[in-house]
Amino acid sequence: MGCFTFKNVGAAAVVCGAVALAGTSAFAITPNKLVSGGLPAYTGATTTDYLTDGYLTNWKSSNAKEIALNVGEGPKKLLINWESFGDCAWATDFTSGCGHTGVALSNFKILTSANSTDGSDGDWIEAASIVNNPVMARGVEIDFAGKSWFKFVSEGEVGQILEIEAFDMSAGGTDTWFFMGTSISQMGIKQQDTDSTTAQLIHARFPAYTPAMLRGGIGCINSTEVVEHLSEYLEYAGNVKFWAIEMGTNDAWGGGDWNLQTYVDNLQTIIDSAKAHGITPVIARIIATDSSKAGWQINPAFLEAVDKLVADNGLPQGPDFYGYFKEHPELLGSDGVHPNADGGGQAMHHLWAEALSPLYAVGDTAEPVLPGDSTATDSSSVRLVRIDAPRGESVTVGVFDLNGHYLGISWQNLPQGRYIVRQKVQGRIVNKVLLKK
Known part of the structure; x- marks a missing residue:
């Protein structure tokens, strides 16, 4: 060049x-092709295009009890991800600090067909049954050999379904991500309008890859509450290869370091649990505040702790939210803490994509x-x-x-x-x- x-x-x-x-094999990523992007979603007599468009605009959602997609023949296995809206928190009852609302896609079946022509006719078999699901974003892998259609058939309330994605997992794809976080991620990664998601930015730079991306921010949550609900995180987001973690603003709130050791111990527990389940954690440096508005700044000891956890555990380097937002306080909201709707969420997606790009440069060979x-x-x-x-x-x-x-x-x-x-x-x-x- x-x-x-x-x-x-x-x-x-x-x-x-x-x-x-x-x-090394721990960080190698095997692509899993997105096969549903831009396809029409059949909801009875009508079709929609916003359920597969990849955008985060939360005013476009569906409450249809049956949603079918024709992804065509070829994949032997599919990973099917879905996201619901609510108030954008991943779970409504993991923290006592904030009240969250929303109806999760809770009780439903995923059916598959080889001969349907419109999502309603033809022969259908059950590929998965989901019962009492409490979270707003999740993925399920199903057998799909010889099939061309899949559909959601709900038995109860549906809530507001934002997006449905299907990925070809025939080659054992590992390009699967869960973005664990606080309200910083709830507001920045999911709720705000952005030009592109992290997954779209990665795909633009590395066309062979289409990351499967689940957004899991919860307002007010701290690392102690994550550990208290770690079994649920693993149950509902433990079938991905990577956890992209933004955590620490609530632990470090006020600028002191009195909670530092608890934070370190909790992060180490999260890291150990993820690794034990074959998940690679990638941890972001805690976002800076605009101290002129918030009245406080992240104690440097927390940043040093994150850096040491990453180094000691041999983890890939995450994005430096602290350094970037310290230099760009105009991207924080009026409280001086959260990313704003005018570029703050967009910046987070771009920073994640930039930090993760070295993993994709490795490839899987x-x-x-x-x-x-x-x-x-x-x-x-x-x-x-x-x-x-x-x-x-x-x-x-x-x-x-x-x-x-x-x-x-x-x-x-x-x-x-x-x-x-x-x-x-x-x-x-x-x-x-x-x-x-």
Whole structure:
């Protein structure tokens, strides 16, 4: 691609091409193709297009007791995700700090057919039965070999169904995400209008991937209440590969550090439980406040704790909500705490997509590159990665973390992990990823 001269203007610069990250099986992502996007949803005698459009506009919803989609033949297994509206909280009774409202899609069956022509006729068999579901977003995997249609058949109240998605899981896809969070996520990831979701942004950058994304923010919840309801999180969102976690604003409320150890212990419990169920947690740094409005700021000890938890547990790096919103307080609401509707939620989606992009650059076939291995990944053969370097310097030799942040010219004192190493080899710039053991 011919963009190997790394002269940065300002604090950040862009490498053309990018680093193919050397991953391990723990972080490798196998695509699961979205097969329902834009398809008509049949609700009896009518059809809708907003149930499969991928947008978050919450004034478009359905309360039909039967909703059918024809995704065509081919997939042997489907993951079917759905989201309901309510007040946008994932669960209504996980916290005592706020009252939440909404009717979950609670008691229903998923049926499949190979010969229907309109979602009503033909032969149908039961693929799944859901009883007493209490959450507003969930996914269920079903057998689909030889079928072309599936439909929801509800027995009770339906509530407001926002979106239905179906993903081809025939190859054992692992591109599945649950966004656990507080009201920051409830308002930013789900409720606000955005230009694109994290999943859409990832797909735009890595077309082979269409992430299955469940939004799980709950206003007022803190890490203690998450741990108290951890069995329910695992029951209803434990069949995904990744948990994208935004947690800590309510634990750190007021700016003190009196609750720090409880927060650390709770996050470690969440991490351990997720890993025990084959889930990889990705933790965001706690969002900054606008202290001029809120009257307080996140205590730095909480940020240091998040960074240490990520490093000690060998987790992928999450987005830095603190750094970004500290620099952009105009994207926070009048309370100085929550993302606003005028770009705040959009920024959160973009920050998540940027942070997760290195995992997709790995792909599902990359092999680890060990220290001393002479094989380098040529930056002309891979995708775009943003790299931060010292202001005004030309960096031809250096070590960067997987988000592209400059760490210096040596990794001798760095902890174990994977790093981007930038070198000048035979007169040209080459990037490779090394695993320090």
